Amino acid sequence: MTRIEELVLQRQAIDAEIEAEYKKEGEAAARGEAEAQFNLGLIYYKGQGVPQNYAQAFGAFTLASAQGKTEAHFYLGLMYERGQGTAKDYAKAAYWLEFAAKEGNAEALNRLGEMLENGLGVKQDFQAAMRCYKLSAEKKHPAAEFYIGLMYELHRGVEQDDMEAICWYKLAANLGHVEAHYRIGHLYLMGISVKQDFNDAMHWFQLLALKGHTNSQIRLGEMYDKGQGTEQNYAEAMKWYKLASKHRNAEAQSKLGFMYGNAHGVPLNFPESLRWYLLAAEQEFPAALSNLGFMYDHGQGVPMDSQKALNYYHKAARKGDENAKKNRDIIEARIAKQQSKNQ
Secondary structure (H helix, E strand, C coil), X not given: CCHHHHHHHHHHHHHHHHHHHHHHHHHHHHCCCHHHXXXXXXXXXXXXXXXXXXXXXXXXXXXXXHCCCHHHXXXXXXXXXXXXXXXXXXXXXXXXXXXXXXXXXXXXXXXXHHHHHHCCCCCCCHHHHHHHHHHHHCCCCHHHHHHHHHHHHHCCCCCCXXXXXXXXXXXXXXXXXXXXXXXHHHHHHHCCCCCCCHHHHHHHHHHHHCCCCHHHHHHHHHHHHHCCCCCCCHHHHHHHHHHHHCCCCHHHHHHHHHHHHCCCCCCCCHHHHHHHHHHHHCCCCHHHHHHHHHHHHHCCCCCCCHHHHHHHHHHHHHCCCHHHHHHHHHHHHHHHHHHHHHC
């Protein structure tokens, strides 16, 4: 018997076992057993051995919940929140999540905190949200620890305290929360209400950049680009921008456009600069739109064209780009002056 034949037989045996277990749970659920109804709900919700079916899952969780199966309360809340197997209804989601939260479900506490923080289905209440997050954090829930940090950073119901935010972010980061890693680096980089520390910022960004986190790759590229916490190194900056651009990140694409258009670590190359700006502009990234305007305004790698420049400046200005607003006004004044002369 070949190895492939052995694996096929093993797969057939596993499939038969899954089918038998599914049948067993279905029969028990039909008899009204709450545990089996809940398990059947999970099978349909996750598509374990059967096609994923949210409507079937919702029905099974509803039956289990009616018999007091506490875990089913959480899934009903989750499905109402996401509109899975039922119409999206934040009020009903909050109702069921509160049920599960009172039973100590860490994820329910965290999600209820999010709803209270953002006023989804309930009245916005930062203090109540923080209480939910902290109860969830007591159970070592990484997302709850992250949200507590974010509330301290963004001054939501508490005094702004970036050091306290970093403490919570570190707890979440130690449990593998990716965005918490990034926020720590961001706070040290910006140094708004903590001491600016480029070395610490670089350390936290590197941890994620090496794992493919796009925004960390961009920030790390910027630090090499500007010589923050390290010697200025355009080649290293280019490396990180290119890695980030593989994920079609518009900011990374725009930065590559700037590097080629300003000979930063590479020979001056307007066509390549234009290519990267156009890729970012497809996603309406403001800096790329503004820089395309500049290229057409000054004839860098393209024929000089005030109207095209103005169009790009207008698009960037609508996105809030201040340089684009200034350059737009300059071109409009220039065009108006020219028209006045021609009259």
